[in-house]
Amino acid sequence: MSKPTVHDIAREAGVSLATVDRVLNSRPGVREKTVKRVKDAVQKLGYTRDIYAANLARQRRYEFVFVLPRGPSQFLVALRDAILETAAGPLSDRANIRILSAPYSDPVAVDKVFRQIEQEQVDGVAIMGNETPMVRDGIARLKARNVVVVALVTDQTNSARDHFVGIDNTAAGRTAGVLMGRFVGDRAGKVAVVVNTMQARDMVQRRMGFDDVMAERFPHIQVLPSVEGRDDHELTARVTEQCLRLNEDVVGLYCVGAGLRGVTQVLRGRGQAHDLVVVGHDLTPHARDALEAGVVDVIINQNAGHIARSAMRVLRAHCDGVEVIASQEKIRIEIVLRENLT
Amino acid sequence: MSKPTVHDIAREAGVSLATVDRVLNSRPGVREKTVKRVKDAVQKLGYTRDIYAANLARQRRYEFVFVLPRGPSQFLVALRDAILETAAGPLSDRANIRILSAPYSDPVAVDKVFRQIEQEQVDGVAIMGNETPMVRDGIARLKARNVVVVALVTDQTNSARDHFVGIDNTAAGRTAGVLMGRFVGDRAGKVAVVVNTMQARDMVQRRMGFDDVMAERFPHIQVLPSVEGRDDHELTARVTEQCLRLNEDVVGLYCVGAGLRGVTQVLRGRGQAHDLVVVGHDLTPHARDALEAGVVDVIINQNAGHIARSAMRVLRAHCDGVEVIASQEKIRIEIVLRENLT
DNA sequence: CTGAAAGCGCTTACAG
DNA sequence: CTGAAAGCGCTTACAG
Numbered sequence: 172m173s174k175p176t177v178h179d180i181a182r183e184a185g186v187s188l189a190t191v192d193r194v195l196n197s198r199p200g201v202r203e204k205t206v207k208r209v210k211d212a213v214q215k216l217g218y219t220r221d222i223y224a225a226n227l228a229r230q231r232r233y234e235f236v237f238v239l240p241r242g243p244s245q246f247l248v249a250l251r252d253a254i255l256e257t258a259a260g261p262l263s264d265r266a267n268i269r270i271l272s273a274p275y276s277d278p279v280a281v282d283k284v285f286r287q288i289e290q291e292q293v294d295g296v297a298i299m300g301n302e303t304p305m306v307r308d309g310i311a312r313l314k315a316r317n318v319v320v321v322a323l324v325t326d327q328t329n330s331a332r333d334h335f336v337g338i339d340n341t342a343a344g345r346t347a348g349v350l351m352g353r354f355v356g357d358r359a360g361k362v363a364v365v366v367n368t369m370q371a372r373d374m375v376q377r378r379m380g381f382d383d384v385m386a387e388r389f390p391h392i393q394v395l396p397s398v399e400g401r402d403d404h405e406l407t408a409r410v411t412e413q414c415l416r417l418n419e420d421v422v423g424l425y426c427v428g429a430g431l432r433g434v435t436q437v438l439r440g441r442g443q444a445h446d447l448v449v450v451g452h453d454l455t456p457h458a459r460d461a462l463e464a465g466v467v468d469v470i471i472n473q474n475a476g477h478i479a480r481s482a483m484r485v486l487r488a489h490c491d492g493v494e495v496i497a498s499q500e501k502i503r504i505e506i507v508l509r510e511n512l513t
Numbered sequence: 514m515s516k517p518t519v520h521d522i523a524r525e526a527g528v529s530l531a532t533v534d535r536v537l538n539s540r541p542g543v544r545e546k547t548v549k550r551v552k553d554a555v556q557k558l559g560y561t562r563d564i565y566a567a568n569l570a571r572q573r574r575y576e577f578v579f580v581l582p583r584g585p586s587q588f589l590v591a592l593r594d595a596i597l598e599t600a601a602g603p604l605s606d607r608a609n610i611r612i613l614s615a616p617y618s619d620p621v622a623v624d625k626v627f628r629q630i631e632q633e634q635v636d637g638v639a640i641m642g643n644e645t646p647m648v649r650d651g652i653a654r655l656k657a658r659n660v661v662v663v664a665l666v667t668d669q670t671n672s673a674r675d676h677f678v679g680i681d682n683t684a685a686g687r688t689a690g691v692l693m694g695r696f697v698g699d700r701a702g703k704v705a706v707v708v709n710t711m712q713a714r715d716m717v718q719r720r721m722g723f724d725d726v727m728a729e730r731f732p733h734i735q736v737l738p739s740v741e742g743r744d745d746h747e748l749t750a751r752v753t754e755q756c757l758r759l760n761e762d763v764v765g766l767y768c769v770g771a772g773l774r775g776v777t778q779v780l781r782g783r784g785q786a787h788d789l790v791v792v793g794h795d796l797t798p799h800a801r802d803a804l805e806a807g808v809v810d811v812i813i814n815q816n817a818g819h820i821a822r823s824a825m826r827v828l829r830a831h832c833d834g835v836e837v838i839a840s841q842e843k844i845r846i847e848i849v850l851r852e853n854l855t
Numbered sequence: 856c857t858g859a860a861a862g863c864g865c866t867t868a869c870a871g
Numbered sequence: 872c873t874g875a876a877a878g879c880g881c882t883t884a885c886a887g
Contacts, residue, residue, distance in 0.1 A: 174880095176879090176880055176881080177880065177881060177882095178880080186857075186858085187857065187858040187859075188858080188859090188881085188882085189857070189858055189859080189882085189883085190856090190857060190858075192881075192882060192883085193856095193857090195881095196882085200856060200857085201856070201857080202856060202857090205856080205857085220880085220881080221569070221879090221880055221881070222603070222606075222881095223565035223566075223568070223569065223606060223880090223881090224565075224569050224863090224879075224880035224881045224882095225880080225881050225882070226565070226863090226881090227563070227565065227566050227569065227863050227864065227865090227879095227880080227881070227882090228862075228863050228880075228881040228882040228883080229863080229881080229882060229883085230862090230863060230882090230883095261564070261603070264565060339855070342852060342853060342855070343853070345852040346850060346852040346853040348852075349850055349851075349852050350850075353695060353696050353698075354695050356695075356698035356699060357698060357699065384852070471853075476841075499818070501855055503847070503853070503855060504852075504853035504855065505845070505847065505848075505853075506847075506848035506849075506850070506853060507848075508688060508691055508692075508848070509691075510684060510687040510688040510690075510691050510726070510846075511684060511685070511688040511845070511846035511847075511848060513681070513684070513843055513845060513846065516864095518863090518864055518865080519864065519865060519866095520864080528873075528874085529873065529874040529875075530865085530866085530874080530875090531866085531867085531873070531874055531875080532872090532873060532874075534865075534866060534867085535872095535873090537865095538866085542872060542873085543872070543873080544872060544873090547872080547873085562864085562865080563863090563864055563865070564865095565864090565865090566863075566864035566865045566866095566879090567864080567865050567866070568865090568879090569863095569864080569865070569866090569879050569880065569881090570864075570865040570866040570867080570878075570879050571865080571866060571867085571879080572866090572867095572878090572879060
């Protein structure tokens, strides 16, 4: 027996297709008695609606815009690729997806992007960017125009965004801390911390989670103040080098954000790879190489593919006024060693 | 401008819808000149086909059967739930999904299930079960009837299955080994190994991966012979207890498969939780509790949701004669600590 | 408050 | 080798 359709419901309930449709979509203007007849028929025949046929008839289209920082980070490249891949797949059914970029720390450019989006007929916006007043205000203006807004990778805490798609960065920092502590073992010593910038909320949260765990559980290890690489290989390499030179009993290095390239360059140069425990974030091609070469021990990853797909599902759900399945949209903190690199 | 449709292509190429359809689906019986005209139009207008509308018109339905072992394992419960959830979602569009069960180690029952499937009009079968001649022959008969067959969780290596959906269990064992070795640190001692049965290929592979890494990288730790719990809490608890009693300098315990409940029961009883490094598999509710309580240190997980969704995509792709995206269908080996439990 | 008819973007017999 | 028409399971004006 094949699946029942609206026709079967109409026949069973003795009404027309239009009425069935009204009831199914809980539109007004149907007598209660009729509503009940239709609902009973649905129940009896075990009807479930073909959502794709419905969308087809409805000619619903979604306009989604992703706003990403422009920058040298390989994670951004991966995220961009993941968005494009998702845009080509079934999750983007009836959706038009564009990616707009603005330099990371140029508030004027960010504002320009927001102004541009406001001119257009857009249903949803996913934004990754530092938490600035410009962004907060831009989000507020979009919300005023009923646009769905989700924050990507790093949250916009004090804004009116509808949803955050990304990992819990404090927990990610704690995870890094536990692995650092356990891998270092009983050796006393110092851990160097390299970060791109302490302006970004996600970096600060990771660092705090890391520090908490180290202080609580591994008090014999001293965590050094962060040095900043500012998304610049040369600078990152220089400050890393310096930090390792000034502190002779360093047993580990935590690379909190982008900048692993500069760090590994120094480590490879020193041949230190084997007596320093190195923990970093984001499984970029460079991180992969470093894991395989044994220069880095652990990578804490946020899966760009999951982030892109989750953003797509959440944008759509909010546009349709449908509940999101929270458990499915939770972005996991992945731990990657050489052994489970796949 | 809205997306071009078959109508636009037909107009642009000066042919009928039927001809456009023939070319789009590379059906025979169209002059080469006409084919080119249509293809040019597709190119020019940037046409992409609406796959859901196509399926709707085609009235294609898929009949899929999942064959699972019946057993007390919580992982099986999770897998079953994940399959049901996937069956309710968009991935199951136009697919009818059933789950059939057969006791793990009852070849006659397994054979009966296969015979039943053969009677029906089924498009695809996903099977999780021990590698036995019964299963191998059953798969061969299904393949003879052109049914798509994928192996789930544990591979059917010498069968004609079309695809394997699951983790690399050797790599999973290696991952367990590295974490065991690094968490134990410099302490010399023994590691106990508890397994449900050594009859299952995945258990053997994990154990081999584990042993390899331990021998290579942590020679100061001695890995004890496996004790078998046979999917029975009582027995598992008993053999675990015994193993720990007979070997006084045990520093770690590796629980290779189901049976974590029996193991943790013993550990909680002994209050040993804090000086033994415990590594297990599969993030079941019990495993979660044990991680949170600090009784278990690491869980190596295979994500039941990913497995269910991947199986669904792969079954459909093979039915449609479409290439699967290998990178997307790779099931990751997840590492879970208390800190990234989410 | 309810229904008949047309249409969404495709495919499928059937006829020529 | 090619096309006109009907239909997949829905929704949407429009008319009553």
